[in-house]
Amino acid sequence: MAKLVSLTDGVAHLVRDGDVVALEGFTHLIPFAAGHEIIRQGRQDLTLVRMTPDVIYDQLIGAGCARRLVFSWGGNPGVGSLHRFRDAVQHAWPRPLELEEHSHAGMANRYVAGASGLPFAVLRGYTGTDLPGHTTNIRPITCPFTGETLTAVPALRPDVTVVHAQRADRNGNVQMWGITGVQKEAVLAAHRSLVTVEEIVDEWEPVPGQVVLPGWAVTAVAEVPGGAHPSYAHGYSVRDNDFYRDWDAVSRHRDTFRAWVDEHVHKAGAPA
Amino acid sequence: MTDELTTGWTADEMMTVAAARQLRDGAACFVGIGLPSTAANLARATHAPNLVLIYESGCLGAKPDRLPLSIGDGILADTADAVVSVPEVFNYWLQPGRIDVGFLGAAQLDRYGNINTTVVGGDYDAPTVRLPGAGGAPEIAASCGEVVVIVRQDLRTFTERVDFVTSVGYGTGPGDRERLGLRGGGPRVVITDLGVLEPDPVTCELTLTHLHPGVTREQARAATGWDLAVADGLATGAPPTARELAALRALEATKSDGRRP
Numbered sequence: 001m002a003k004l005v006s007l008t009d010g011v012a013h014l015v016r017d018g019d020v021v022a023l024e025g026f027t028h029l030i031p032f033a034a035g036h037e038i039i040r041q042g043r044q045d046l047t048l049v050r051m052t053p054d055v056i057y058d059q060l061i062g063a064g065c066a067r068r069l070v071f072s073w074g075g076n077p078g079v080g081s082l083h084r085f086r087d088a089v090q091h092a093w094p095r096p097l098e099l100e101e102h103s104h105a106g107m108a109n110r111y112v113a114g115a116s117g118l119p120f121a122v123l124r125g126y127t128g129t130d131l132p133g134h135t136t137n138i139r140p141i142t143c144p145f146t147g148e149t150l151t152a153v154p155a156l157r158p159d160v161t162v163v164h165a166q167r168a169d170r171n172g173n174v175q176m177w178g179i180t181g182v183q184k185e186a187v188l189a190a191h192r193s194l195v196t197v198e199e200i201v202d203e204w205e206p207v208p209g210q211v212v213l214p215g216w217a218v219t220a221v222a223e224v225p226g227g228a229h230p231s232y233a234h235g236y237s238v239r240d241n242d243f244y245r246d247w248d249a250v251s252r253h254r255d256t257f258r259a260w261v262d263e264h265v266h267k268a269g270a271p272a
Numbered sequence: 273m274t275d276e277l278t279t280g281w282t283a284d285e286m287m288t289v290a291a292a293r294q295l296r297d298g299a300a301c302f303v304g305i306g307l308p309s310t311a312a313n314l315a316r317a318t319h320a321p322n323l324v325l326i327y328e329s330g331c332l333g334a335k336p337d338r339l340p341l342s343i344g345d346g347i348l349a350d351t352a353d354a355v356v357s358v359p360e361v362f363n364y365w366l367q368p369g370r371i372d373v374g375f376l377g378a379a380q381l382d383r384y385g386n387i388n389t390t391v392v393g394g395d396y397d398a399p400t401v402r403l404p405g406a407g408g409a410p411e412i413a414a415s416c417g418e419v420v421v422i423v424r425q426d427l428r429t430f431t432e433r434v435d436f437v438t439s440v441g442y443g444t445g446p447g448d449r450e451r452l453g454l455r456g457g458g459p460r461v462v463i464t465d466l467g468v469l470e471p472d473p474v475t476c477e478l479t480l481t482h483l484h485p486g487v488t489r490e491q492a493r494a495a496t497g498w499d500l501a502v503a504d505g506l507a508t509g510a511p512p513t514a515r516e517l518a519a520l521r522a523l524e525a526t527k528s529d530g531r532r533p
Contacts, residue, residue, distance in 0.1 A: 026329050026358055027344020051358070052407075075404030077342035078305050082404075089402040101390070103406040104328060105362040112359050124367055128440035128452040129410050134396055149453065178349045179329045182358040209355055234346055241341045 002172025002195070002218040008270045010194045010222045011037040015046075019159040022049040022190065023056060026181030027077060028234060030056055031164040033227035034196050036265045039063045049158055051107045051182060052077070055230070055247050058084040059265075061097060062257050068098040070156075072107045079244050083251040093254065100135050106153045111182050113155035114189025120152045127151065161190035164228045165213070166235060167204045168197045172215030175204050178234030180211045187213055196224040198236045207235075224271055281512050283465040284424075285520055286484045288314060289512040291375075291422045291463040299372040300324040302412050305343050307422045308375035310523060311463075313339060317519040326371060328408040330356045338526030362408070366415050369455055374416030378423045379403050380434040383477050383498050384448075385421065385441025385459035387413065388434035396436065406438050413439035418460040425464035430496040442476035466492045468509065477501055482509040 005013070015021060015038055023031050035056045038046075047068040048057055054076055060066055062084030074085050088097035102110070109121035122141060132138040132151075141152040163183040165176035174195050176183065187193045195213065200223045215221075225236075230243035250260045281289075291311035295301060297320040303312045313336065316323045325334045329344040333353030340348055349355050356364070365371060380388035389409060393400025413419055419441075423429055441459045442448055449458050459478075462469040468482035479501040480492050485508055493500045512520070 027342045028329070028346070028349070071405065073404050073407035074402075077344070078340075081402075086402045090399065101405055103410045104358070104408040105367070105411040108359040108362050112363075123363070123411075124415065124453075124455070125411050127414060127454060128437065128443055128448070129406070130390070130396075130437045131406060131410065178346065179331065179344050179355060180357060181329065181344075184357065185359060211357075232346060234349060239342070239345055241345075244341065 002215045003220045004170065004172060004200065005220045005222050007033060007037050007196060007222045007224050010220045011041055014160050014192045014194045014219060015043055015162070016159070017043055018045045020047040020049060022156070022158040022161040022186050024050060024161065024163050024181060024183050024186040025228070025231060026052065026179055027239070028179040028181070028232060029164045029176060029183065029228050030231035031162045031196050031227060032056055032229055032231060033224045033271060034162045034164070034194065035060055037270055038065060039261065039265050040270065049156060051104055053085065054082065055244060058082040058247070058251055059261065061085055061088050062094070062251065063261055064094040066097060067095070068100065070100040070102070072102045072104045076244055076247060079248050083248070084257060087254070100137060101131060102138070102153065103131065106138065108182050108185070110153050110156040111185035111189050114157045115185040118155055120154050122150050122152055125151045156189055158186070158190040160192040160194065161186045162194045162196070163187060164196045164233065166198050166233050168195065168200050168221045169204055170200060170202065172218055172221045174213040174215070174218055174221065175207065175210050177207045177210040184211050184213065188217065192219045194219060195221045196227040197221060198225050198227070198233050199223060227271070278512055278514050278517055281517055283484070285512060285517065287422065287424070287463055287465045288520060289516045290468060290484065290509060291420060292318065292516070294420050294461055294463065295320050295323055295373060298322045298324070300326060300370065301373040301375060302326045302328070302366065302371045302408070302416055303375050304377060304408070305340070307377060310339060311422060312375060313523055314516070314520050317523065318516055326361070326365065328358070328361055330358055330361045332356060332361070332365065339523050341527070362411060366411055369415055369417065371415070372417040374412035374419045374456070376409055376412060376419060376421050376439065378421060378429065380429055380431050381421065381423055381462065382431060382434045384443060384445060385462065385471065385478055386434050386437050386443065387421070387439040387441065388436045390436040390438045392435050409439040413441070413458070414454045414456055416456045418457045421459055421462040423462065423464055425466045425492065425495045427495060427497050430498070432498045442471060446474070446476050466495060472501065479503050480506060482507050484509055485511045
């Protein structure tokens with residue numbers, strides 16, 4: 001059964017320096033509070049994995065937690081570029097950032113392979129693009145039945161995956177709904193997992209379209225109401241679009257970014 | 273509201289209207305955020321009420337009444353026929369060719385409709401400008417029945433060679449898509465703020481076929497980084513109708529309204 005923990009303890013025990021860490025959530029249910037706790041605890045040399053390293057990874061990269069990024073789309077959705085990500089790639093600030101770049105279809109299938117206990121996934125993808133020229137993790141493969149050439153990508157097996165969900169019960173059974181992205185696959189692909197939730201309840205009611213992560217498949221659950229902000233939790237909060245728009249100016253310069261992290265991550269402290 | 277032709281619209285409004293007109297009612301359309309989402313929702317609000325909008329967040333058949341800021345806004349899940357996982361949207365819906373139209377933008381575009389959204393200038397490891405990257409685009413470009421590209425036309429964007437091929441159009445010319453095994457049809461039309469380009473049926477080279485009202489062929493050629501081919505029957509497209517313009521402005525006005533519970 002998943003252990004019920006505080007956010008501080010969950011990150012302290014499950015996220016380690018040098019880990020391959022996936023924080024997932026496709027626009028919805030992004031585990032921002034956990035990302036901030038990783039920054040507060042000063043984690044270093046992380047390989048950050050995420051399909052859409054949007055504002056949350058901009059913060060982790062700018063704070064110097066990351067050595068390497070494995071991703072498929074690095075922008076601020078509907079707003080523009082990620083300035084901390086760009087600064088790291090273009091000027092190695094605050095430290096160099098290695099990239100391994102994929103398409104969404106490739107990343108999604110890499111998680112599926114990891115969750116399925118397979119060494120790789122196969123898809124129709126990447127063909128004719130320049131992406132395979134920049135990583136050895138995209139390779140052609142011949143179908144043994146038809147002879148057709150397809151594309152293989154290796155399984156993702158994060159040391160730890162962190163996601164946010166709406167609810168868990170006291171046995172750590174996790175319930176999420178709305179846009180659930182690739183979170184189930186990312187949790188099942190990982191060696192350890194931490195799920196932050198809006199609330200822990202005695203018993204939850206089923207919701208149409210829900211995804212359930214059984215407590216015995218999750219390492220730890222932490223109750224962190226509002227832990228997805230400025231992303232959102234369907235049924236609990238709405239996306240703070242103004243935050244995403246304002247992030248463009250906050251993140252554009254190193255000093256305004258540092259001041260923001262100082263104020264809103266370090267001084268704010270961990271949620272009680 | 274009438275179908276009378278109008279004046280006083282902007283080049284971006286003309287571009288969005290022209291893109292919306294490309295979408296036939298009932299088609300299934302894979303929509304990215306920004307201009308594609310605006311154009312697709314304009315089509316749904318005007319001539320194509322049964323357009324099926326598919327967002328890569330897993331929302332199939334979304335019917336938003338305001339423009340989402342991101343592909344994962346709650347309004348998309350709330351109004352969708354189905355919300356599926358991200359692996360499902362790519363593996364079950366896009367990959368087998370179930371989606372008619374893919375709608376893409378571009379940071380750079382070449383004469384064969386190849387698209388770069390990855391890096392500009394320098395080399396890959398030390399680029400002048402690092403862009404967001406591929407997202408869903410490579411497989412959208414590969415697998416949709418056809419692709420509609422919407423992009424502002426200027427020398428920075430319309431380049432002789434793209435610095436990085438993120439998504440394949442016609443590769444280096446005729447036969448390339450077949451040789452690569454790409455099963456979708458590729459770019460059928462490129463809509464810009466100056467006009468409309470379509471691939472030549474023989475050479476696959478993007479050819480200027482329509483100008484927007486008030487734009488000259490010289491302007492379009494001057495905004496293109498290669499010797500732009502111009503169709504013999506170059507025509508001028510219709511300006512936005514009053515109905516199109518009113519619907520577009522009503523949609524744009526919903527953009528700031530992002531906090532509905």
